[in-house]
Amino acid sequence: MKSFLVLVRRDLSLALRQGSDAAMALMFFVIVVTLFPLGVGPEPGVLERISSGIVWVAALLAAMLSLDRLFQADYDDGSLELMLLTPVPLELLVLAKCLAHWLTTGLPMLLIAPLLGIFMNMHTDAFPVLLASMALGTPVLSLLGGVGAALVLGARRAGTLVALLVLPLTIPLLIFGVSAVEAAVTGQSAKAQLLILGAMLMACLPLAPWATAAALRQAAG
Amino acid sequence: MNWFHWLANPARFMRFAARLQPWIMALGLLTGAAGLYFGLFASPADYQQGETVRIMYVHVPSAWMAMFIYVVMAAAAGSFLIWKHPLADVAAQAAAPVGAGFTLMALITGALWGQPMWGTWWVWDARLTSVLILFFLYLGYIALVNAFDDPERGSKAGAILLLVGVVNIPIIKFSVDWWNTLHQPASVARMDGPSVDPSMLLPLLLMAGAFKLYFLYLLIVRMRGELTARRIRLLRLSDIA
Numbered sequence: 001m002k003s004f005l006v007l008v009r010r011d012l013s014l015a016l017r018q019g020s021d022a023a024m025a026l027m028f029f030v031i032v033v034t035l036f037p038l039g040v041g042p043e044p045g046v047l048e049r050i051s052s053g054i055v056w057v058a059a060l061l062a063a064m065l066s067l068d069r070l071f072q073a074d075y076d077d078g079s080l081e082l083m084l085l086t087p088v089p090l091e092l093l094v095l096a097k098c099l100a101h102w103l104t105t106g107l108p109m110l111l112i113a114p115l116l117g118i119f120m121n122m123h124t125d126a127f128p129v130l131l132a133s134m135a136l137g138t139p140v141l142s143l144l145g146g147v148g149a150a151l152v153l154g155a156r157r158a159g160t161l162v163a164l165l166v167l168p169l170t171i172p173l174l175i176f177g178v179s180a181v182e183a184a185v186t187g188q189s190a191k192a193q194l195l196i197l198g199a200m201l202m203a204c205l206p207l208a209p210w211a212t213a214a215a216l217r218q219a220a221g
Numbered sequence: 222m223n224w225f226h227w228l229a230n231p232a233r234f235m236r237f238a239a240r241l242q243p244w245i246m247a248l249g250l251l252t253g254a255a256g257l258y259f260g261l262f263a264s265p266a267d268y269q270q271g272e273t274v275r276i277m278y279v280h281v282p283s284a285w286m287a288m289f290i291y292v293v294m295a296a297a298a299g300s301f302l303i304w305k306h307p308l309a310d311v312a313a314q315a316a317a318p319v320g321a322g323f324t325l326m327a328l329i330t331g332a333l334w335g336q337p338m339w340g341t342w343w344v345w346d347a348r349l350t351s352v353l354i355l356f357f358l359y360l361g362y363i364a365l366v367n368a369f370d371d372p373e374r375g376s377k378a379g380a381i382l383l384l385v386g387v388v389n390i391p392i393i394k395f396s397v398d399w400w401n402t403l404h405q406p407a408s409v410a411r412m413d414g415p416s417v418d419p420s421m422l423l424p425l426l427l428m429a430g431a432f433k434l435y436f437l438y439l440l441i442v443r444m445r446g447e448l449t450a451r452r453i454r455l456l457r458l459s460d461i462a
Contacts, residue, residue: 151378151382154369155365155375156369158368161364164357164360165382167357169386171350171354172392175350211384215378219374
């Protein structure tokens with residue numbers, strides 16, 4: 001448990017001291033969303049209708065953009081091999097790295113999402129559900145993204161490839177995330193969709209680090 | 222399990238496959254011809270769908286193959302990672318483009334059928350979407366395997382990706398039961414027997430058999446090609462050395 005916390009703290013301080021990486025994903029998230037009113041026109045009705053989908057899609061893309069720093073630096077400078085040599089289970093270390101990744105990308109996106117909701121004329125009643133769906137969904141992004149990021153270590157054009165691999169797997173997340181917010185916008189209960197998102201998180205929490213660790217072992221071995 | 226290890230020797234597999242190949246082709250051509258005859262001429266048109274029902278004899282077997290090949294590839298990936306079976310990885314890589322082709326065919330024939338029947342080429346319902354994800358998984362696997370300078374790394378990374386993607390298979394299979402979708406529910410593999418009339422079931426099963434044999438034939442051709450390519454590469458390398 002101690003090494004888990006140490007690794008989280010190390011990754012957090014690395015991300016905060018070279019703050020540009022984490023900030024860039026967040027800026028990308030904001031810029032993609034602001035492009036839509038310019039692209040589809042500023043009518044409030046149209047924007048309100050598509051707001052939940054746009055915020056979610058932008059979050060997916062921004063998360064893809066930030067995945068390369070999950071393992072790449074550790075792979076390049078050899079820290080990854082040291083992590084493999086420690087007696088701590090690799091799955092636990094992967095979980096720590098995914099947690100740190102979520103704290104530096106998922107959480108800031110979650111916090112700024114209501115602001116983007118206001119940009120997009122989203123009904124304020126839907127904000128709690130938007131936050132809840134993203135709170136459940138963005139950790140899944142970090143966990144699934146970890147699998148992809150570990151698989152493409154050392155590949156050519158890894159940044160594009162990881163998006164090709166991970167985005168198809170995130171489609172169920174997008175479907176239920178968006179339909180939760182849409183249910184809230186139309187005044188229905190979003191409980192079912194949120195429960196399914198929670199179930200996805202519960203399934204990914206043990207399974208994704210397992211696959212990620214297997215991928216890391218073959219990348220380093 | 223004995224034959225499984227017996228075939229692990231590439232040279233033995235090459236001889237065995239070469240002997241099997243013409244039989245599979247003959248049997249496949251026969252089944253395919255019978256399936257086409259019954260499907261196009263000797264089966265009735267549907268009382269609601271008319272002649273378009275014949276698209277089903279291609280669509281349904283391709284969709285079955287799309288899932289079947291993925292499961293085969295995942296099983297091969299598993300035996301490659303667990304037992305380091307030398308041919309399992311060759312099989313998975315050889316099957317991938319075939320699987321992607323069948324998935325594309327299922328999507329296209331589905332769209333051709335959907336236009337006159339549902340009035341639209343495409344709807345974003347659970348089954349169509351999950352089959353589209355399956356298609357992307359195939360493409361992602363092919364891209365990942367070819368993205369490394371060291372082919373060994375590509376094989377292992379691809380094998381792990383295949384096993385991760387297996388979660389999609391039950392979602393596709395049960396999507397029509399779990400969600401209330403436009404796509405009709407299962408009508409052949411049901412607990413209370415198929416709900417398709419025997420006159421239509423016969424060509425459907427014949428075509429499914431023909432597609433399976435076609436896949437097996439292509440798999441053997443592609444695996445033999447890959448093994449030969451590897452041997453040539455080794456010979457060239459030993460020439461340089």
